[in-house]
Amino acid sequence: MKIFVWTEHFDNKLAQASKEAIGAAKSLGDQVTALVFGQNVDAIVQEAFHFGADAVIKADDATLADFRAEPYIALVAQIARDHQPDAILAGATTRGREVLGGVSADLDAALLDDVLSLSIEDGKLTATRAMYAGKVLTKEQLSGEGVQLATLRSRAFKALDADTSRSGEVISVEPVLSEDEIATKSEGFEGTVGEISLTEAAIIVSGGRGVGGPEGFEPIRELAKVLGGAVGASRATVDAGWIPYEHQVGQTGKVVSPDLYIAAGISGAIQHQAGMRNSKVIVAINKDAEAPIFKLARYGVVGDLFEIVPALTEVFKEKLGK
Amino acid sequence: MHIVVVTKATPDTGAKITVENGVPTWKEAMVINPWDEYSVTEAVVLKEEHKAKVTIMAVGPAEHDDALKQGLAIGCDEAIRVWDEALVGHDSLQYARALAAAIKKLGDVTLVIFGKEFADSGSNQHIYQTARLLGFQVLGSVSKLISLDFGAGTIKVERSVEQGKQTVSSKLPAVLGVLKDITEPRYPSFIGIRKAAKAQIPVWGLSDLGIEAGTPKATILSYSEPPKREGEVEFIEGESPREIAEKLAEKLLEEKVL
Numbered sequence: 001m002k003i004f005v006w007t008e009h010f011d012n013k014l015a016q017a018s019k020e021a022i023g024a025a026k027s028l029g030d031q032v033t034a035l036v037f038g039q040n041v042d043a044i045v046q047e048a049f050h051f052g053a054d055a056v057i058k059a060d061d062a063t064l065a066d067f068r069a070e071p072y073i074a075l076v077a078q079i080a081r082d083h084q085p086d087a088i089l090a091g092a093t094t095r096g097r098e099v100l101g102g103v104s105a106d107l108d109a110a111l112l113d114d115v116l117s118l119s120i121e122d123g124k125l126t127a128t129r130a131m132y133a134g135k136v137l138t139k140e141q142l143s144g145e146g147v148q149l150a151t152l153r154s155r156a157f158k159a160l161d162a163d164t165s166r167s168g169e170v171i172s173v174e175p176v177l178s179e180d181e182i183a184t185k186s187e188g189f190e191g192t193v194g195e196i197s198l199t200e201a202a203i204i205v206s207g208g209r210g211v212g213g214p215e216g217f218e219p220i221r222e223l224a225k226v227l228g229g230a231v232g233a234s235r236a237t238v239d240a241g242w243i244p245y246e247h248q249v250g251q252t253g254k255v256v257s258p259d260l261y262i263a264a265g266i267s268g269a270i271q272h273q274a275g276m277r278n279s280k281v282i283v284a285i286n287k288d289a290e291a292p293i294f295k296l297a298r299y300g301v302v303g304d305l306f307e308i309v310p311a312l313t314e315v316f317k318e319k320l321g322k
Numbered sequence: 323m324h325i326v327v328v329t330k331a332t333p334d335t336g337a338k339i340t341v342e343n344g345v346p347t348w349k350e351a352m353v354i355n356p357w358d359e360y361s362v363t364e365a366v367v368l369k370e371e372h373k374a375k376v377t378i379m380a381v382g383p384a385e386h387d388d389a390l391k392q393g394l395a396i397g398c399d400e401a402i403r404v405w406d407e408a409l410v411g412h413d414s415l416q417y418a419r420a421l422a423a424a425i426k427k428l429g430d431v432t433l434v435i436f437g438k439e440f441a442d443s444g445s446n447q448h449i450y451q452t453a454r455l456l457g458f459q460v461l462g463s464v465s466k467l468i469s470l471d472f473g474a475g476t477i478k479v480e481r482s483v484e485q486g487k488q489t490v491s492s493k494l495p496a497v498l499g500v501l502k503d504i505t506e507p508r509y510p511s512f513i514g515i516r517k518a519a520k521a522q523i524p525v526w527g528l529s530d531l532g533i534e535a536g537t538p539k540a541t542i543l544s545y546s547e548p549p550k551r552e553g554e555v556e557f558i559e560g561e562s563p564r565e566i567a568e569k570l571a572e573k574l575l576e577e578k579v580l
């Protein structure tokens with residue numbers, strides 16, 4: 001299998017989701033080519049090799065400096081026509097889903113979106129996906145004709161360990177569209193540098209209505225900081241305006257699968273579960289022993305989060321030497 | 323100025339869904355796809371601001387009519403359902419093709435609005451597929467509409483992506499995928515509901531659209547229920563918060579998740 005991986009990067013670093021997609025491609029195919037688009041992307045090209053790519057197709061051009069759907073989709077489709085890969089993968093990130101969704105229409109190729117696992121059966125891409133907010137799993141398969149596409153749920157696939165001795169062939173290609181032909185302009189980007197994105201986070205500490213108000217997130221943030229994790233929230237707290245929507249976990253928020261999910265003052269409504277039930281270890285801290293969140297949790301503490309969470313922060317500070 | 327907003331019905335988000343005889347089964351009612359509460363409201367808000375016309379569309383069988391009627395009750399002007407038995411068992415690309423053909427048939431549409439994703443399938447391919455098939459620009463993950471000028475044919479939005487917010491301007495026609503923070507959802511008024519209940523929703527088949535169903539390239543082989551997590555909780559108790567925290571920290575270090 002000849003597999004291409006569309007990669008993305010931020011702050012001059014290869015995205016975690018792209019590392020995972022290259023890792024997944026390596027376990028499926030014998031020839032993995034990373035597609036790297038942008039401006040001055042040589043460092044990213046090297047990283048793609050370090051994380052397992054056998055070859056890189058690079059498009060280094062001012063028109064590709066910022067992400068824009070139109071020139072990116074057009075270029076991936078053109079590369080696919082020219083190089084005829086069997087499959088193209090990408091992380092199921094905002095951009096990954098946009099790019100391969102668009103490419104699917106351009107190439108009349110089916111796409112398995114946001115997959116949890118991936119295999120090849122008789123040359124056909126076969127995946128497990130979640131439906132109905134994770135209440136049902138499906139096994140889905142592509143027909144195997146033409147190029148096959150899939151986007152991969154963050155943290156569902158393992159990246160290889162970086163090996164700086166790896167390298168390979170770099171093929172340079174030109175963009176398909178010139179600046180005049182592109183109808184969109186990127187007018188600015190306000191990055192959240194230093195903040196761990198929820199979908200990539202290995203550890204998440206989340207607060208619910210039990211935190212009582214915006215300042216109630218302070219102890220949650222402190223614990224997250226000591227653990228090197230991200231801050232999550234229930235919809236009740238987002239709707240109340242205590243924390244921005246970017247932090248919402250659940251059916252109408254983000255779907256996350258960290259190694260550790262600590263839910264403090266969250267009742268565990270089914271719509272919240274939809275976003276976090278795939279976490280490896282779930283800890284629930286809640287005053288109410290009957291809260292549904294305890295049905296999902298591996299460890300539970302019946303108590304006041306304003307006592308337990310700061311105590312945990314203190315203990316971890318000592319244990320983790322911070 | 324003609325806006326299309328697309329929607330679909332999905333089981334109530336609180337529904338308990340099990341797999342019976344190999345298919346997903348539930349007892350609860352169907353509701354409008356929760357992400358579409360925002361997109362449909364946004365379409366109606368824009369209609370009021372720009373004196374535009376809003377057509378709400380669904381591709382699918384009659385079970386989607388209630389979602390379309392909810393749209394009418396909130397203020398959409400017309401509803402159209404696209405459906406054809408030939409589409410049964412088809413993948414999202416065929417649905418997108420039907421949707422794109424229906425939008426083209428309307429003729430004068432310059433803005434199409436989708437919700438972030440469809441709660442059933444958990445995918446959001448339709449947005450990008452439909453845009454490419456129409457030859458429209460696609461702006462996904464839109465958290466804020468900064469400006470829209472139908473006369474000049476321009477739009478400017480803020481997109482929420484993993485590492486921050488990107489401001490993008492584009493020429494119309496465009497397809498938007500909108501997030502929850504685009505607007506506060508509106509709910510139908512009593513009068514709106516009464517009016518919508520009487521609406522006859524036209525159904526356009528593939529022959530009306532002048533297209534044929536292709537061959538599906540993706541198939542669902544089987545459905546299953548995820549492994550249960552229930553019953554594994556271990557309650558941590560102690561004399562003081564400090565003691566509880568120490569015991570819990572020990573357990574988490576043993577789990578090797580830190």
Ligand SMILES: Cc1cc2nc3c(=O)[nH]c(=O)nc-3n(C[C@H](O)[C@H](O)[C@H](O)COP(=O)(O)OP(=O)(O)OC[C@H]3O[C@@H](n4cnc5c(N)ncnc54)[C@H](O)[C@@H]3O)c2cc1C
Pocket residue numbers: 207208209210211233234235236237248249250251252253254264265266267268269270271272275285286287288291303304305306335356
């Ligand atoms: C269409 C739809 C989509 C939705 N999408 C989402 C979604 O994406 N994400 C989401 O989270 N919800 C979502 N919801 C809302 C969901 O149904 C719940 O209303 C919400 O999750 C409740 O949030 P909560 O657990 O913070 O609040 P509550 O249910 O009010 O729970 C608060 C909990 O805090 C506990 N508590 C209070 N004080 C303390 C204290 N001092 N110490 C410890 N514990 C304390 C209480 O015992 C209680 O269990 C959605 C609902 C609908 C209808």
Ligand SMILES: Nc1ncnc2c1ncn2[C@@H]1O[C@H](COP(=O)(O)O)[C@@H](O)[C@H]1O
Pocket residue numbers: 328329330355357358361379380381382414417436437438439440441443444445446447448449
């Ligand atoms: N068949 C359809 N008809 C109308 N709208 C749809 C259809 N399928 C999906 N949508 C809408 O498109 C958005 C993304 O859906 P999807 O691509 O299916 O995840 C959501 O707002 C859905 O409600």
